[in-house]
Amino acid sequence: MRSTTKNTLLKVVILGDGGVGKSCLMNRFVSNQFDEHSFHTIGVEFLNKDIEIDGETYTLQIWDTAGQERFKTLRTPFYRGSDICILTYAVDDKTSFKNLDMWRKEFANYADVKENNQVPFIVVGNKSDVPTEEREVSPLEMETWCNDNGITSCIETSAKSASNVQEAFKMAVQHWLKLESRADKSETVINDTVDLSKKQTENRTSCCIGSSDDK
Numbered sequence: 001m002r003s004t005t006k007n008t009l010l011k012v013v014i015l016g017d018g019g020v021g022k023s024c025l026m027n028r029f030v031s032n033q034f035d036e037h038s039f040h041t042i043g044v045e046f047l048n049k050d051i052e053i054d055g056e057t058y059t060l061q062i063w064d065t066a067g068q069e070r071f072k073t074l075r076t077p078f079y080r081g082s083d084i085c086i087l088t089y090a091v092d093d094k095t096s097f098k099n100l101d102m103w104r105k106e107f108a109n110y111a112d113v114k115e116n117n118q119v120p121f122i123v124v125g126n127k128s129d130v131p132t133e134e135r136e137v138s139p140l141e142m143e144t145w146c147n148d149n150g151i152t153s154c155i156e157t158s159a160k161s162a163s164n165v166q167e168a169f170k171m172a173v174q175h176w177l178k179l180e181s182r183a184d185k186s187e188t189v190i191n192d193t194v195d196l197s198k199k200q201t202e203n204r205t206s207c208c209i210g211s212s213d214d215k
């Protein structure tokens, strides 16, 4: 496990369909700015931003990826080594919500993740500021999809109004911390097992010595 007593660097990758607001989320979080006419990202871009949680400072290295299909080969090499993956859709775009499954699989595949439940995915439904009549995905649908896919952290945000943007990145780090503490516990169990087997080997050796002494 990484030490959290000093500044911890976490690689965060934001995935989702083109136009859901990934760049705007990153810019709102890092610079507190919003661009009404944000251009499509080509490949990837990254920015760093510190966040403090429970007295510890985490430097988030945030990778904003190009959501358009034609940029797939440009973005996928950057998934490896990610600590957190933010799966993003827009609440006024049902297709972007349906594509979350595709994004989850693409990440797991190119980040070379062995077990799905070890990936710190969180789900973000952006553009929560849109009028109700333009909504195509409800918070309940988001929660149901997350439950069905074993994802425990999800949140609706608006990069435009700044609603829940800080909270989303904080939630991402907290989720990572939870997984890290679980990994720590299982490491302890593995270490215990190793220790026990070491003792058994020693016992067996002394037993054999004992038996040869008997002869």
Ligand SMILES: Nc1nc2c(ncn2[C@@H]2O[C@H](COP(=O)(O)OP(=O)(O)OP(=O)(O)O)[C@@H](O)[C@H]2O)c(=O)[nH]1
Pocket (backbone or CB within 6 Å): 016, 017, 018, 019, 020, 021, 022, 023, 024, 025, 035, 036, 037, 038, 039, 040, 041, 042, 065, 066, 067, 068, 126, 127, 128, 129, 130, 157, 158, 159, 160, 161
């Ligand atoms: N209403 C509203 N519009 C938003 C919000 N976030 C982003 N937008 C708009 O959505 C459009 C696309 O935003 P981007 O941040 O460029 O989307 P993206 O996901 O990075 O797109 P790609 O780079 O193509 O993958 C822009 O016109 C933004 O102004 C939001 O929270 N609310």
